Amino acid sequence: MAKAPVRKNVSEENATKLIDELGHIKDKIDNEIKDGAGQFVEVEIASILSPKYHDRRWHDKMAIVELSKSIEAVGLIYPVVLRKLESGLERVIGFRRIEAFKHLDRQTIPAIILDNVSDEMAILLMATENMQREDISVYDETLAVIDYIKAATGDSQEQIEKLLYRFKNNNANKIDLKDEEKEKYFVINDILKKTGKLDVSGLLNRLGMLAMHPIIKEALSQNRLSFTNAQLLQKLSGNDEYLAAALKRVEEEGSSKRETAKIVGEYLDSPKIIENEINMLNEKIKKIKARGVMKLPKASQEKIQSHLDAILELIATK
Structure with missing residues (x-):
């Protein structure tokens, strides 16, 4: 097993600041809900903007129908949460509630409107809401966790995925992490602890889903x-x-x-699968040869060719 990186004095100021701010906003939302419907604003559903970010991957239509029945019977318990932009009001939390109101042919919906909410904070709020869903799939939960990390660190999806794969290869003793990657490991692990969902190891176990x-x-x-x-x-x-x-x-x-x-x-x-495997392997062989294998000493070339011949023979006789 790979040795755990030695922790340095890592600055987590930006991530910590964002997550602390997230906690304050969530408290504000909870307090407004406790204070009652008098604090809510009725907003035209047709005017609500969809978020720039895909906060949910799949929606159970039957669950929305069931929610609409509940709303019709007892009313809406939790308002939707919108953020104010120059272009209008954008949804942050409450897709299913909005869809349920549409199902009931309602024109307006009670909302809490937030001012001065950044894109990063909007993503954190969406990801947090998604992770709390009882019906969330393991795939969507994983994407929500990655969205949360992206927003907290300011890194792109590609950067986060690349980093996670390096963590995984380090755990398998395939590579050593650079100092800045070790620092990032602890920052991400601390961020994940605050979600209460996964640690780095748990997230790495799910990484294969993305591919x-x-x-x-x-x-x-x-x-x-x-x-x-x-x-x-x-x-x-x-x-x-x-x-x-x-x-x-x-x-x-x-x-x-x-x-x-x-x-x-x-x-x-099946013969088709075996044929596909051989074709894929041949493509890999071409790539290997194109990467300068022919420039290696003859003994090294012969060793590589011997391994490739053995692999091809195994597949051909499968």
Whole structure:
């Protein structure tokens, strides 16, 4: 196991400041809700702007219908939260509530309106709300956590994902982290602790989801597939036809991990899959040769060729 990075005196001022500010805003929202509906503003639903950021990946339409029934029976308990922009009022929290009001043909909805909320703070509020959803899928929760880290650190999605993969490779003793990466490790771990959801290790275990086949990610997002079954089905990602067929069987049969492994195995033994594997391997061989292998000493070239021949032989006789 890789040694844990030695902690330095790391400045977490910016991330801490944002998260503290988030806590103050959440307290303000909670207090306004406790004070009662007199504090809320009725806002025209048609005028509410959608956020610039995709705060949710999938919405259960039946859950929205059920929410509309509850609202019709007892009223809206929690108002939506909007932020004031030059262009109008933008939704921060409350997509399902707005959709439920639309389902009831309501024209306005009670809202709390926030002033001077930055893009980063809006993302933090959205991500926090998403992480608290009872019906959130493991995939959407992971994306919400990454959104939270992005907003707190000011890094891009690409930067965060690259950093997380380096953390993962460090844990596997494949690479050493640079000093600034070690610092970032502790900053991110502290941020995650404040979410109460995951630590760095837990997030790294889910990292593979981000690179899965699109139809697997869609099924994960919609809570149609478990993470363990998704990992097994990913083995078929080289053949869209087989993957779609296997996914359909797993969903329809409600397959366990063992049953899913058996289904995946049936498709992996197919000649088409083997042919695809060989083609993919040949492409990798071309890339290896293009990266200067031919410039290596002859003994090194022969060693590489020997390994490649052994791999090809294993696949060809599968």
